[in-house]
Amino acid sequence: MAFDAERRQELREKFNEFAASRSPQTRAELIEAHLGLAEYLARRFANRGEPLDDLVQVAATGLIKAVDRFEPERGLEFSTYATHTIVGELKRHFRDKGWAVRVPRRMQELHLRLSTLVSTLNQNLGRSPTVAEIATAAGVSEEEVLEALEAGQAYRFTSLDAPVPGEEAGSLVTTLGDDDEQMTDVEHRVALSPLIQKLPPRQQKILHLRFFEGLTQSEIASRLEISQMHVSRLLARSLAVLREAAEED
């Protein structure tokens, strides 16, 4: 989609006006004027198993964010800025659907096998094992161990991240208990932020133990009686959720 010079100038002026007034009507006009761009980009992501209508909706959401965040005084063309935001929104849509990160079955199986092995090595060695030690014990190469470790970080590796039955309910405030009094002001502000409170209690607990109490992942695993690799996955997942939530805040 392309505008002629006169229309482009008209839209630039509208963006300037919107930057000053934040008028809902101007906002609607700017969104309307660029819907063609959103549709064009949505079509580029078509034929990947998602209905085009849904993709257009996602792209439109990106467009709205772009209109709201665009700062015309920076001199960037809106179409450049919006394209980046809209494509980001579309990619995120596919990622959230779980299709952006495909973990081969072989790697899922190795990941599960390593999970038990790491716990055993932890106990036998009295410390966290190295990659070489895990590889030797598993009879695979160090590269395969690294690949399996990274595979566990796939955000939608849901079968491994499913909640464990009997997980305690409650907010961070209740799980922190006595430690709460020893926290600094910064820790209070961060730990009790609404974002963290949206996480499942166990993930809140793991964040607290790792980042506020300074326990290692292996120590947390031991305390919570789960595997180190499960702690690693839950931490990665919590941080990804917090990052996205902070962005949307």
Add this chain to the structure above:
Amino acid sequence: MPDEVQLVMPADPEFLRLARVTAMGLASRLSFTIDEIDDLRIAIDELVFGLIGTRGRPGRVTMRYALLPEGLEVRGTGSFEDGLPTPGLTELSSLILNAVSDEHELSPDGPSPTFRLLKRRDGA
């Protein structure tokens, strides 16, 4: 001169995996434990997101990994085309980085924002 590995990648979170895997491979050569490798991975995520934001931005990030006697040093330099301010570290990111790294800094200002990370081996 320590051994050094460089990686130039688009400033897009989809490529962050490469930055992590490179760090993991090098940390493994230095006999890091998997606890330390996980810390490194978290630290790289936080710092790269501090340069590119969660959605990425037009441009690229150059990663330099130096194998030092005491551990792994990672430097990242952004080169961006959008003229927008670099996100930098949130309070939570800083807290996380304090827990998982030995030294870290992010300079968000200027046309080439940078970060530096040092992760020591246990006992180094």
